[in-house]
Amino acid sequence: MNRFPPISLIGVPTDIGAGHRGALMGPDALRVADIDKVLRARGLEVADRGNLSGPVNPWLPPEDGYRHLDGVIEWNRLTMEAVYAELSEGRLPIMMGGDHCLATGSITAVARYCREQGRKLRILWLDAHTDFNTSELTPSGNIHGMPVACLCGHGPKGLTELGGSKPAIDPSMVRQIGIRSVDEGEKKFVHEAGLEVYDMRYIDEFGMKRAMEEALTGLDKNTHLHVSFDVDFLDPSIAPGVGTTVQGGPNYREAQLCMEMIADTGRMGSLDVVELNPAYDDHNRTAEVAVDLVESLFGKSTLIRG
Structure with missing residues (x-):
């Protein structure tokens, strides 16, 4: 018997916050x-809610300092409403982007739900980038580099x-x-905000196991765990299908361990x-790797573990 609530797949097909075209095809690639x-x-019980419809890029x-701000706001409003509706029905929403600006909407919905339920919120941000830029700091104006800052009130x-x-x-x-x-101006801002960051230097020195143990410390039965998985978290050797590849990311086994340790908590709610x-x-290789890792988030493992 699985321990997860019914799942809702929500496609959000837009690349309006990105610097490259193409992420709008992401939801259907995951379906393929x-x-x-x-x-x-x-x-698991799974309902595919189809794709949201919003402004074109x-x-x-x-x-x-912002590219496509009005469109980004509208797509995030739609995402927020869709994610909140599923949470309110006791379901576990999987928001399939689309670019990472959309996490502003999804996490705003999750945060509202947690406040209403009196639950604590922990967010795991799996990414090559901190996404803590502002209009003053950004070298590009692309809002997919700003969602964590926006969620924390800067934007x-x-x-x-x-x-x-x-x-x-709150950054905590x-x-x-x-x-x-991390962009030059962004580094200081991340430090000032007190974001807890396990960068690849940390993972190289201490291993994914220790990074995840520390990132998951303090979870209890009243904690809602939200995972925001940017596929560029992965090393491009196993996941080339992203617009912002950065060499030196987690390999396949490190990524699997990350996902399995999240699954072990039993706390993921979105x-x-x-x-x-x-x-x-x-040939859709990156989508297949992403789906494989998502399966691990829902309990796939080599052996039955106690």
């Missing part, structure tokens, strides 16, 4: 890789106040894993899978 069938084979240059009102007048989360709720690319870009992929 049989994400629904794989999860059902684990005995106009592919314009940044204005006042345009349309995103920082998506779920109300206060920041959706976030654990970032796999980081290996998930983002983002930045999968089939335009850069090889």
Whole structure:
């Protein structure tokens, strides 16, 4: 018998916050890789809610430090509403992006749900990047490099106040894993905010096991664990299908250990899978790896473990 609630797949097909086109095809690439069938084979109840519909990507240059701000706000509003609706029905939403700007909407919804339920929130941010840029710090204006900052209250009102007048989360709720690319101005801001970061230097020195043990410390029965999985977390040798590859990421076994240790907690209540870009992929190989890792988040392991 599985210990997970019914799952809802929510496709959010947009690359409006990214610097490369193509992530809008991510949800359907995950479907081609049989994400629904794989999860059902684990005995899980899965409903595919289809794809949300929002503004097209106009592919314009940044204005006042932000590219496509109005469109990004609208897509995040739609994402927030869809994720919150599933949580309210006692379901586990998997937001299939789309680029990582969409985590602003999904995590705003999760944070609201946790406040209403009186639950603590822990966010695992699996990514090559800290995504803690602002309009003043960003070299590109691409909002997929800003969602953690926006969630913590640093950014345009349309995103920082998506779920109300206060920041959706506090930096103390976030654990970032796999980081290996941080813009110059962003480094100081990450340090000042006190974000807990397990970068690849840390993982190289102490191992994925210790990084995950520390990132998961303090979880209890009243903690909702949200996993925001940017596929560029993975080393590009196993996951080439992203627009922002950074060499030196977790290998396949390190990634599997990460996911298995998350599954062992039994606390995951929501998930983002983002930045999968089939335009850069090889025969959907990255989508297949992503689905394999998602299966591990839901308890796949080599042997039965106590």
